[in-house]
Amino acid sequence: MAKKFKDISMAVIRRLPKYHRYLKELLDKEVYRISSKELSNMMGFTASQIRQDLNNFGGFGQQGYGYNVEELYGEIKKILGLNISYGTVIIGSGNLGQAIANYTNLQKHGFNLLALFDTNPKLIGMRIRDVPIYDIDEMQEFIDTNNINIGIICTPKEFAQDIANKLVKANVSAIWNFAPIDLKVPENIIVENVHLSDSLFIISYLLNNQEKEQWD
Amino acid sequence: MAKKFKDISMAVIRRLPKYHRYLKELLDKEVYRISSKELSNMMGFTASQIRQDLNNFGGFGQQGYGYNVEELYGEIKKILGLNISYGTVIIGSGNLGQAIANYTNLQKHGFNLLALFDTNPKLIGMRIRDVPIYDIDEMQEFIDTNNINIGIICTPKEFAQDIANKLVKANVSAIWNFAPIDLKVPENIIVENVHLSDSLFIISYLLNNQEKEQWD
DNA sequence: TAGATTGTTAATCGATTAACAATC
DNA sequence: TAGATTGTTAATCGATTAACAATC
Numbered sequence: 001m002a003k004k005f006k007d008i009s010m011a012v013i014r015r016l017p018k019y020h021r022y023l024k025e026l027l028d029k030e031v032y033r034i035s036s037k038e039l040s041n042m043m044g045f046t047a048s049q050i051r052q053d054l055n056n057f058g059g060f061g062q063q064g065y066g067y068n069v070e071e072l073y074g075e076i077k078k079i080l081g082l083n084i085s086y087g088t089v090i091i092g093s094g095n096l097g098q099a100i101a102n103y104t105n106l107q108k109h110g111f112n113l114l115a116l117f118d119t120n121p122k123l124i125g126m127r128i129r130d131v132p133i134y135d136i137d138e139m140q141e142f143i144d145t146n147n148i149n150i151g152i153i154c155t156p157k158e159f160a161q162d163i164a165n166k167l168v169k170a171n172v173s174a175i176w177n178f179a180p181i182d183l184k185v186p187e188n189i190i191v192e193n194v195h196l197s198d199s200l201f202i203i204s205y206l207l208n209n210q211e212k213e214q215w216d
Numbered sequence: 217m218a219k220k221f222k223d224i225s226m227a228v229i230r231r232l233p234k235y236h237r238y239l240k241e242l243l244d245k246e247v248y249r250i251s252s253k254e255l256s257n258m259m260g261f262t263a264s265q266i267r268q269d270l271n272n273f274g275g276f277g278q279q280g281y282g283y284n285v286e287e288l289y290g291e292i293k294k295i296l297g298l299n300i301s302y303g304t305v306i307i308g309s310g311n312l313g314q315a316i317a318n319y320t321n322l323q324k325h326g327f328n329l330l331a332l333f334d335t336n337p338k339l340i341g342m343r344i345r346d347v348p349i350y351d352i353d354e355m356q357e358f359i360d361t362n363n364i365n366i367g368i369i370c371t372p373k374e375f376a377q378d379i380a381n382k383l384v385k386a387n388v389s390a391i392w393n394f395a396p397i398d399l400k401v402p403e404n405i406i407v408e409n410v411h412l413s414d415s416l417f418i419i420s421y422l423l424n425n426q427e428k429e430q431w432d
Numbered sequence: 433t434a435g436a437t438t439g440t441t442a443a444t445c446g447a448t449t450a451a452c453a454a455t456c
Numbered sequence: 457t458a459g460a461t462t463g464t465t466a467a468t469c470g471a472t473t474a475a476c477a478a479t480c
Contacts (some may be wrong), residue, residue, distance in 0.1 A: 081424035
């Protein structure tokens with residue numbers, strides 16, 4: 001059972017993966033000690049914000065010294081739940097589904113991809129990095145019997161809500177949604193959207209309206 | 217020359233694509249009139265926020281009536297710069313690059329994909345939906361001579377900063393970055409990141425720490 | 433010990449929500 | 457005209473930044 005941190009704002013939570021990335025980088029460079037000021041210079045957050053953020057989860061630093069990079073990295077990993085393994089499936093095995101299946105770091109970070117699904121007979125039976133593509137009709141039983149926590153939706157948007165309903169019925173806890181719609185699911189289900197066209201449209205906006213805008 | 221809206225906060229800008237999506241949907245359903253209250257119910261923003269957001273760009277509504285869906289949709293399109301065409305290239309033609317190249321809606325929204333690039337001789341010479349993959353050594357000249365506005369980086373992270381430097385030198389205005397690093401570019405260059413693993417880690421966090429968290 | 437830097441409280445800033453007068 | 461709903465100002469809420477006492 002992981003410790004539960006309540007009342008942490010999403011603003012803070014969304015910064016955590018960035019801390020994770022930069023601490024990893026420091027560790028790779030064999031930097032073992034860092035102050036909030038130095039991190040601030042690297043990451044572009046204020047030192048104050050960094051100390052506030054980290055103190056939501058515990059006092060990982062030491063006055064007069066700073067933070068031990070190795071320890072802090074380990075803590076962030078734990079906070080992010082990256083020390084745990086998650087059964088994962090991808091629904092929709094077209095270009096995007098395959099691209100994500102091929103993304104090696106999935107496995108490395110504990111996202112254990114066990115199957116892909118599709119309706120296309122040409123794809124069913126194939127394997128992507130040794131992970132099989134099954135007929136989508138087998139999805140619900142597969143999820144039931146294989147302890148799947150996360151469903152990744154890579155289907156065209158027309159099918160996304162239907163797939164989401166089936167994932168919920170099959171007792172998945174979280175959905176990583178790449179379809180350009182907002183899924184309707186019970187509120188205990190975690191949905192994280194990657195709305196690619198939304199992101200692209202921001203570029204388009206800034207290209208036209210930028211006059212020294214700042215963006216994150 | 218598009219009108220420049222200054223001092224619009226990124227919080228507002230990032231909501232614009234969602235308005236665009238919902239208005240399109242209404243139009244498809246042949247709904248021609250909508251109030252901020254009804255939009256609020258659909259989209260999950262408060263009616264007050266919707267009116268505030270829209271009034272940053274002009275008074276598109278009418279007291280006692282609401283908003284004309286068709287007109288508002290058109291305005292949002294213009295604000296987002298979706299009535300304009302952008303020369304676009306993809307760097308890195310692996311699974312992800314190909315997935316994005318195959319994403320039909322790119323063209324539909326004015327993102328005119330003219331070339332992909334790669335270092336892999338097996339890929340160079342291929343075509344994805346009729347768009348050729350060239351040797352990456354030809355990138356800078358191609359961008360120079362073809363009026364390219366946007367570079368999409370789909371390379372492994374080791375090469376991303378180098379590619380970004382070259383894109384900047386070749387006078388691209390914006391970078392859509394899928395590599396899991398924060399690019400260092402001059403401040404007049406627009407960078408929009410899609411950090412997939414950051415997004416996935418949020419799921420992992422919520423799976424472990426969720427006790428009725430709210431997320432967007 | 434003196435210097436450095438955290439943890440934490442207080443102040444500020446910005447974004448969201450509420451309220452209501454204007455007006456279609 | 458009466459009813460509805462916007463545009464906009466004011467109030468509230470939350471997140472970021474500043475400041476500093478605690479302490480390594």
